[in-house]
Amino acid sequence: DSSEQELNHSDKMIGIITAPSESFEKIAKFPPKTMDWFLPVLILCVVISLTQILVMTNPEIAYQTKQKQQEQLDKAVLEGQITQEQADQRMNQLNNMGAIVHVFSSVGIFLFVFIFFFILCGIYFLLSKFALKGDGAYASALVADGLVSYIGIIHVILAAIFAFAFG
Numbered sequence: 406d407s408s409e410q411e412l413n414h415s416d417k418m419i420g421i422i423t424a425p426s427e428s429f430e431k432i433a434k435f436p437p438k439t440m441d442w443f444l445p446v447l448i449l450c451v452v453i454s455l456t457q458i459l460v461m462t463n464p465e466i467a468y469q470t471k472q473k474q475q476e477q478l479d480k481a482v483l484e485g486q487i488t489q490e491q492a493d494q495r496m497n498q499l500n501n502m503g504a505i506v507h508v509f510s511s512v513g514i515f516l517f518v519f520i521f522f523f524i525l526c527g528i529y530f531l532l533s534k535f536a537l538k539g540d541g542a543y544a545s546a547l548v549a550d551g552l553v554s555y556i557g558i559i560h561v562i563l564a565a566i567f568a569f570a571f572g
Contacts, residue, residue: 411435414444421552422559429549437544442551449554449561450518454511456565461507463569474499526550 412420412431420428432441460466478492487495530546533539 409434414440417441417552418445418555421555428552432548432552433545437542437548439544442544442547445551445554445558446519446522449558450515452558452561453518454514456561457510457514458507459565460568461510471500522550522554523547 409431411434412428417428417432420431461470475496478487478496481487482489482492526543526546529550530541530543533541533546
């Protein structure tokens, strides 16, 4: 029916979770929009980055990480790979790099998620094009997989909640 209106983005987001089949049927009737895949993947990256920072700033996890780093440095001193002074210096550097580590970690998350997303969508596109003899465009695969990122966001949030709740 040509009188059917296109869903707005919030309706698509809610529909993917509550009624995925009907939502995708409606979405497929209109040309793919960049915002339909870019926004959910961007939000997923932000949520993953924030979760990573929250987990790494958890005192218990931070303590365990420092203990492992100290053990590795102590082992290197015992094996004669570095001196005790060098080990102390490296430990001080590691202790002073907190914010820088979070920035590089977040940049890595954004790069990895987007690269993985584009590769996965390419595989989906090729499978639908050749194995299923479909006629969709790569942009349609981006939208289909991008909107599913909203489910991934819920997964990451729940995993973080359980990680904090159960240590």
